[in-house]
Amino acid sequence: MRYSIGIDIGTTTVKCILFREGPQVAAEAGKEYETLLPEPSWVQQNPENWWDAAVQCIRMVLAKSWVNPEDIKVISVSSQAPAVLPVDKDGRPLHDALIWMDRRSKEEYEIIKEEVGEDKIFDITGNRLDTYFTLTELMWFLRHKPEVMDKCHKVLQVNGYINYKLTGTFSIDDTHASLTQIYDIRHNCWSDELLNAIGAEASLMPDVYRCxxxxxTVSAEAAALTGLSVKTAVLAGAVDATAAGLEAGVYEGGRIAEMSGTSSVVLIGFDKLVTARELSYLKGRGENSTILYGAMNTAGGSLKWFRDALYGGETIRKDSYQRINREIEKMAKYPSKIIFLPYMAGERAPIWDPDARGTFIGLNLNTNRAEMVRSIMEGTCFALKDNLDQAVKIGIPIHDIICCGGCSKSDIWLKIKASVIDKEIKLPEVNLGAPGGLSYMNAAFMGEYESPEEASAASLKIKRTVEPVKEWVEPYxxxxxxxxESYKALKDEFKALVKI
Structure with missing residues (x-):
């Protein structure tokens, strides 16, 4: 029996799954790590925490399964994206990684906007200029941390760091490259024009590999730490959204899925290059494929904030979200009539506003905790609808939507979502998220299928469908x-509040 491993380095958690042929789950493990918030809109993580968590999870799946490490033929890693992690020639981090939620590079955004121009950047990269991408944050490092950049050998993405720790190779996969806003998507190379604009050398960027x-292969040092075999191959991997989209069948024909976790991403797959200003461009797994996406920063992140700040945090039994769901179903059975703007870390699509802030509107003396937390679920669903409306505007029909990711495990949240968008929601039988897509890449590498897409098509089965609740549709x-309209009314006030 041959095995493979898929590891996803998420925004809050490492998830590691050992797969047997099929692919079928043989063992899995996960571990959370902290996010550092040194200043408002600054969001960073210690990359050693990613690696430590990955090592622990690998050792756990090996211990659970009793699999011979030499039978594990391949590993692939996906991750949150984009990020900026400067490392020296020995791969040592020179600074905490600035992750995708970070918004400190607003001044750099204005400089690049003036010197290069938004239209030019969109033409080169397929994405509108934003502090979300690597471009402005790398410029922030160059302007504010010259002592770090003097020692910098390569700028890595999250999975690029894990891949380095596994193999000793500096790399970036082509899906992550497409989210740096430094990559020329039409010529498939780093953009000298954009690198020159921020004062960076092309040598800082790692070699680009296909997913x-x-x-x-696993290095002797990594094998000693993890228990893996030095014979195991390591693939370049992918952005978590690309991998999750592959699991959900999003790779051609305008298929649509929502990957909902800390953030929520609407994914629309095409088998050709497609760009749209209203949505973001992400290279798909296939050579000429595209995933257009509308990304919301804090879907599950908003609920996690409520859990930790106002609900007492996680429980020993790890059942806090189940308790929240039960409380809503008992104490907030109907639409809340509270508007929650889920902009807890600024927002990406479709408003692209790093200054936007989380907001409750409509609280009164009768408001209970369950109604507040229901309004958080509602607000994230309104953000989803806002992105789906953008897709409709550019001619993409919305018939139904496949939901995957951690938030899709909440029945009440799914009912709210279906009612807000007034469409049925399909839940796949296999709902592993990014590791599921990685398993298809691994299976194709081992020769079980001709391609990851063939593995996806063979595996995708719909387990159940969630219909809108009729009496909720009109109130929503x-x-x-x-x-x-609430965001429009508060947009200028958010900017003023940030300046205080």
Whole structure:
């Protein structure tokens, strides 16, 4: 029996799954790590925490399964993206990684906007200029941390760091490259024009690999730490959204899925290059494929904030979210009539506003905790609808949507979501998220399938469908209008508040 491993380095948790042929789950493990918030809009993580968690999870799946490490033929790693992690020639981090939620590079955004121009950047990269991407944050390092950049050998992404720790190879996969806003998507190379604009050398950027291309094998040092075999190949990997989209069948024909975790991402797959200003461009797994996406910063992140700040945090039994769901179903059975703007870390699509802030509107003396937490679920669903509306505007029909990721485990949240968008929601039988897509890449590498897409097509089965709750649809239609207008009314106030 041959085995493979898929590891996803998420925003809050490492998830590691050992797969047997099929692919079928043989063992899994996960471990959380902390996010550092040194100043408002600054969001960073210690990359050693990613590696330590990955090592522990690998050792756990090996211990649970009793699999011979030499039978594990391949590993692939996906991750949150984009990020900026400067490392020296020995791969040692020179600074905490600035992750995708970080918004400190607003001044750099204005400089690049003036010197290069938004249209030019969109033409080169397929994405609108934003502090979300690597470009402005790398410029922030160059301007504010010259002592770090003097020692910098390469700038890595999250999975690029894990891949280095596994193999000793500096690399970036082509899906992560497409999210740096430094990569020329039409010529498939780093953009000298954009690198020159921020004062960076092309040598800072690692070699680009295809997702399923091997970058090396597990090093002796990594094998000693993890228990893996030095014979195991390591693939370049992918952005978590690309991998999760592959699991959900999002790789061609305008198929649509939502990957909902800390953030929520609407994924629309095409088998050709497609760009749209209203949505973001991400290279798909296939050579000429595209995933257009609308990304919301804090979907599950908003609920986690409520859990930790106002609900007493996680429990020993790890059942806090189940308790929240039960409380809503008992104490907040109907639309809340509270508007929650889920902009707890600024927002990406479709408003692209790093100054936007989380907001409750409509609280009164009768408001209970369950109604507040229901309004958080509602607000994230309104944000989803806002992105789906952008897709409709550019001619993409919305018939139904496949939901995957951690937030799709909440029945009440799914009912709210279906009612807000007034469409049925399909839940796949296999709902592993990014590791599921990685398993298809691994299976194709081992020769079980001709391609990861063939593995996906063979595995994708719909377990159940969630229909809109009829009596909720009209109230949510009215609340959605208020949601959209509320942000417009508060946009300038958010900017003023940030300046205080």
């Amino acid at each position: 399923c291309e091997p970058i090396g 239609r009215e609340m959605y209008h208020i949601y959209v």
